[in-house]
């Protein structure tokens with residue numbers, strides 16, 4: 220799989236010299252099967268980064284599958300600004316969690332309708348298909364997808380994507396440890412375990428410093444240490460630290476990564492996700 224990060228923040232970070240390297244856009248990750256399927260693209264979350272993704276697709280693109288982890292604003296904010304949705308006839312599938320009362324379509328219509336947005340879902344010129352997801356598995360061209368609810372406030376799912384050669388797990392907003400560094404002896408108890416087990420690349424929430432976590436426990440996010448411990452617990456080979464706090468500048472994120480590499484290498488290959496980074500999995 221070829222993975223491109225378009226947005227890696229937990230909320231929009233102010234552009235400037237201190238945020239140049241990691242960028243300021245919110246969650247959006249492009250995934251293509253194999254060596255880079257030219258016709259079919261999976262997009263994980265529709266944060267502000269999806270605007271630049273939409274500007275990057277070419278005429279060869281036949282189908283786009285946008286998979287939403289949940290409907291917090293930083294994960295859907297860019298949806299109405301994604302050029303793929305405005306290309307006549309382009310096959311676009313939107314996947315995301317429903318509630319017991321509302322389908323994904325009804326939930327998204329609250330944002331994609333006046334007064335918050337001028338264009339309604341049914342007015343989009345693409346060939347749009349919406350799918351409610353829960354604990355489920357499904358296939359898109361070249362990729363098998365497993366999807367489960369994970370620990371984060373509100374209905375939130377994680378995704379496990381498998382093509383012929385590799386496995387990628389996406390847990391953008393996730394607190395697997397709930398403040399504890401030791402995981403329970405029965406590993407299946409741990410949120411996200413089955414999704415992330417033996418993943419070649421785990422993209423995981425690493426929003427907070429240890430000090431930030433102390434006052435924000437219960438917000439549904441992790442520290443980089445939590446993410447590393449979880450990655451080791453599930454046997455993931457590489458960890459992309461993701462969903463950086465908008466208040467943490469480049470130097471702070473670098474410091475966290477240096478400390479994590481010092482502590483966890485060589486058992487774990489950890490790196491920082493940043494806007495525009497391309498990774499082969």
Ligand SMILES: [Zn+2]
Nearest residue numbers: 229291293392
């Ligand atoms: Zn988020």
Ligand SMILES: [Zn+2]
Nearest residue numbers: 289291371392
């Ligand atoms: Zn969230």
